[in-house]
Amino acid sequence: MSEETLLSLDREPGHSLTRRLGPFIGLAAIFAGGVILNGATFLNPYNQLNVLGRISIIALPAVGMTMVIITAGIDLSVGSLVSLASVVCAMLLMERSPTRATAVSVPIFVLCALGAGYLLTRAILRRFVSDPRRVGLGAAGGGLVLAAGTALWCRTMIPSGFGTLAVLLIVPGLGLALGALSGIIIAKGRIQPFIVTLGMMSAAVGLAKFIAGKGGQIHPVYYEAAGYEAAGTVHTAPASFDALSGHLTLFGIDLVPVTTLFFVAAVIAVGVILTRTRFGRHLYAIGGNEETARLSGVLVDRVKTLVYALCGALSALAGVLYCAAYTQGKSDAGLTWELDAIAAVVIGGTSLMGGRGTVTGTLVGVLILGYLGNILNLQEVPSEVQDILKGVIIVGAVLIQEGTLLRLWRRGTGSRRRTRSQPEE
Amino acid sequence: MTPRLRMQAITKAFDGIRVLHGASLDVEAGEVMGLVGENGAGKSTLMKIVAGVHTDWDGMIALDGVPRRLGSTREAEAAGIAIIYQELNLVGELSLAENIFLGREPTTPAGFIDYPEMNTRAVEIMAGLGAGMDVTRPVGELRVGRRQLVEIGKALSQQARIVIMDEPSSALSETEIQILFSTVTELRARGVTVIYISHRLGEIFEVCDRVTVMRDGRTVGVHATGEVSRQELIAQMVGRNFEQFFVKAGQPQPETVLEVRDLTRRDPDRPGRRMIDRISFEVRRGEVFGIAGLLGSGRTELLEALFGAAGAETTGQVLLNGRCLDLRTPAEAIAAGFGLLTEDRKDSGLVPDMSVIGNLTLAALADLCRGGFISRVREQELAETYLHDLSITAPDPQLPITSLSGGNQQKVLLARWLATNPAVLLLDEPTRGIDVGAKHELYLHLSRLTRAGMAIVLTSSELPELLSICDRIMVLCEGRPTALFDACEATQETILAAAAPAV
Numbered sequence: 001m002s003e004e005t006l007l008s009l010d011r012e013p014g015h016s017l018t019r020r021l022g023p024f025i026g027l028a029a030i031f032a033g034g035v036i037l038n039g040a041t042f043l044n045p046y047n048q049l050n051v052l053g054r055i056s057i058i059a060l061p062a063v064g065m066t067m068v069i070i071t072a073g074i075d076l077s078v079g080s081l082v083s084l085a086s087v088v089c090a091m092l093l094m095e096r097s098p099t100r101a102t103a104v105s106v107p108i109f110v111l112c113a114l115g116a117g118y119l120l121t122r123a124i125l126r127r128f129v130s131d132p133r134r135v136g137l138g139a140a141g142g143g144l145v146l147a148a149g150t151a152l153w154c155r156t157m158i159p160s161g162f163g164t165l166a167v168l169l170i171v172p173g174l175g176l177a178l179g180a181l182s183g184i185i186i187a188k189g190r191i192q193p194f195i196v197t198l199g200m201m202s203a204a205v206g207l208a209k210f211i212a213g214k215g216g217q218i219h220p221v222y223y224e225a226a227g228y229e230a231a232g233t234v235h236t237a238p239a240s241f242d243a244l245s246g247h248l249t250l251f252g253i254d255l256v257p258v259t260t261l262f263f264v265a266a267v268i269a270v271g272v273i274l275t276r277t278r279f280g281r282h283l284y285a286i287g288g289n290e291e292t293a294r295l296s297g298v299l300v301d302r303v304k305t306l307v308y309a310l311c312g313a314l315s316a317l318a319g320v321l322y323c324a325a326y327t328q329g330k331s332d333a334g335l336t337w338e339l340d341a342i343a344a345v346v347i348g349g350t351s352l353m354g355g356r357g358t359v360t361g362t363l364v365g366v367l368i369l370g371y372l373g374n375i376l377n378l379q380e381v382p383s384e385v386q387d388i389l390k391g392v393i394i395v396g397a398v399l400i401q402e403g404t405l406l407r408l409w410r411r412g413t414g415s416r417r418r419t420r421s422q423p424e425e
Numbered sequence: 426m427t428p429r430l431r432m433q434a435i436t437k438a439f440d441g442i443r444v445l446h447g448a449s450l451d452v453e454a455g456e457v458m459g460l461v462g463e464n465g466a467g468k469s470t471l472m473k474i475v476a477g478v479h480t481d482w483d484g485m486i487a488l489d490g491v492p493r494r495l496g497s498t499r500e501a502e503a504a505g506i507a508i509i510y511q512e513l514n515l516v517g518e519l520s521l522a523e524n525i526f527l528g529r530e531p532t533t534p535a536g537f538i539d540y541p542e543m544n545t546r547a548v549e550i551m552a553g554l555g556a557g558m559d560v561t562r563p564v565g566e567l568r569v570g571r572r573q574l575v576e577i578g579k580a581l582s583q584q585a586r587i588v589i590m591d592e593p594s595s596a597l598s599e600t601e602i603q604i605l606f607s608t609v610t611e612l613r614a615r616g617v618t619v620i621y622i623s624h625r626l627g628e629i630f631e632v633c634d635r636v637t638v639m640r641d642g643r644t645v646g647v648h649a650t651g652e653v654s655r656q657e658l659i660a661q662m663v664g665r666n667f668e669q670f671f672v673k674a675g676q677p678q679p680e681t682v683l684e685v686r687d688l689t690r691r692d693p694d695r696p697g698r699r700m701i702d703r704i705s706f707e708v709r710r711g712e713v714f715g716i717a718g719l720l721g722s723g724r725t726e727l728l729e730a731l732f733g734a735a736g737a738e739t740t741g742q743v744l745l746n747g748r749c750l751d752l753r754t755p756a757e758a759i760a761a762g763f764g765l766l767t768e769d770r771k772d773s774g775l776v777p778d779m780s781v782i783g784n785l786t787l788a789a790l791a792d793l794c795r796g797g798f799i800s801r802v803r804e805q806e807l808a809e810t811y812l813h814d815l816s817i818t819a820p821d822p823q824l825p826i827t828s829l830s831g832g833n834q835q836k837v838l839l840a841r842w843l844a845t846n847p848a849v850l851l852l853d854e855p856t857r858g859i860d861v862g863a864k865h866e867l868y869l870h871l872s873r874l875t876r877a878g879m880a881i882v883l884t885s886s887e888l889p890e891l892l893s894i895c896d897r898i899m900v901l902c903e904g905r906p907t908a909l910f911d912a913c914e915a916t917q918e919t920i921l922a923a924a925a926p927a928v
Contacts, residue, residue: 277794281783285776291773
């Protein structure tokens, strides 16, 4: 991706100066705090890579959440989708016979393939064929072929266990479908996103426990190299899956965690979507004024469905990476992650009222939360105190961005200036 | 005699930009003072200073000869100043009565809201305005014009000594305006001072004793309304002479562009009722087709139905250039060649946080895209073309659209639709809340568009405007067409007669 794209990610409309710069100043302050308090330990490359690796997984739902919040929506189900995805992922890798995981995820994946095949063939055919009926038939054919191929491919993998590429496709497909389901209900049912995704939050965890079996048992992931002797009773996952938890290395030096590559790719992709595409512009329009968006020809229902679907897919991808990083799938893997995701988005300057926000802001929000946790860990601050501090930071960050503190301070010092007045008429 | 309100040498800046340069205003007790000027002249800013909204200004304000500095809207209210804003400030979910007494609810000794008392008083106030309304209804269910009356009722309930009305009539029907005028007269008789801001000079002459003219943040003239002519006022407002205010479009061409047959729209909230009922008409190439009618006559509902915004509630046939359309969504209508400039900029026109450019190109993005990616170069070019063509004053088009004045915002929204190259442009109250200069410009643009062959369907509650710029005028009453006039044969009286419901 070009440099220009990265630089322009934060050029979104509607930002006051504090809103735009606040997150960066906050990040710089936290980073400086880390250097002052912990010095070399903090700056040590291993510590930095550790922080990056830890935040990269949780950052994926935050990136999806950014798009959702820009439409003035909210997605409370991301944590549950992470949990569900981690369970499904672990079972697909480790089991050698059809399970509840395959029964749920494979048909949905085949459906996704059907849809993808249809859209892809249609897009291609439209360039060459003008008759819409022939385009429709051809596209349906393309979808069926891709779906059939996918079904066969999945069938062949059940006896040998699913591969890394397979879980990287199948599990996000599950998230995509569940996200789309939330989106459709929100759009067509005209129900508050808070309520619908609250329902999905509960249902997805329930589904995760049901699939895991025995009230939500943990499904560990084993590798050949780990030296487990009980071959024949316990299967192993492919080594390539283990690589997801490793680092990108050059000449034996760890450069960057593999999970961070996913994170960076997601930030760039969503940044491009938000700043460069019609879909992205429509997200801002819906969040800014839904009625105007509708009257300007935005297909509001379709856009909403898609945005929750994308958020679900990113969450499920985070579940796969969680499974790799912690070598297990468990039905409480993503517990309270939705709150961290929302916190990162909000610290990054995206308005919960919708209509404005950037993914670079979210990137900074994720880094702020990550470094904060790291510094407090290095200082051996107890986790309960960390939670309190995190709460203070979240609220404080928003107070600063909204200019509230500045205004209170000015009033306190007797100045009669108001900061947020705008010329009207 | 000491004036009730004296403002002298008021200056005020927003973020370093001066909007008032020594404006002044003197109003006597029991006087109705008109305040006129183009958008951006500083009228609303000056009034917000009186109302305690803006507190960082320089200059002098005296109430009954006593210098005052109002530090908040509460203080202003306590000093007997009530302001009714151009953009209404009501809570849609609360009832009429709750809105009127918001923050000042009468309470029982136990501290609960005394609803019987509140509702009784609200009924009295609204009856005083000649509007017998169910005060327990949520305000959100009312049309804009009715909400305006509630705002006025709210100001009256505060026992205000100075009532400021910022564009009070812009959303009112002729009947409601008459009620408003009698209210203003009544206030004057009670010794209340009224400051009346309006772009409609006819109203100023009808209801005001004196008129203050502002231009570019300065007070440029004060006249008794009996001693000044309309032309002189306009000249002073714009700083130059106006040859002709209204601009008549060119001659319509013979071929029919839009044909509507038996268009009907059911009311989803009241089964069996129809918002518009079997409306048929034709619009020719280059024609401005006006729709007149009182509030609630179905003007807006008709345009929405044409635009596909009413979805499945609509039945009937719409033919564009002879092709029968079945429009179920605005997206389909836009693709077919319609554009709709809505009545309420704030509710359904602006995307407030989005840039000027983003707002301008919103409906035309499909033409600027390849594979879903927006071409920034083409977007910029398109925006600049229209910013230039419509002479929109936008210092930085990357800033949110809310940084522009009302007239310029409206021009951006017009540009949004011109950018889609519509065959039929539907304009719902296009001149509502914009100043004389911007209105004149808008007429010029409409005339240019019709000469290029565009068909325009336009609603307005300003009859002189309809009569001057339309070719034909259809009158609606309670959802039914009651008359169709050639504009040159119609008069305000004939239109009003057709618009009034038969009792």
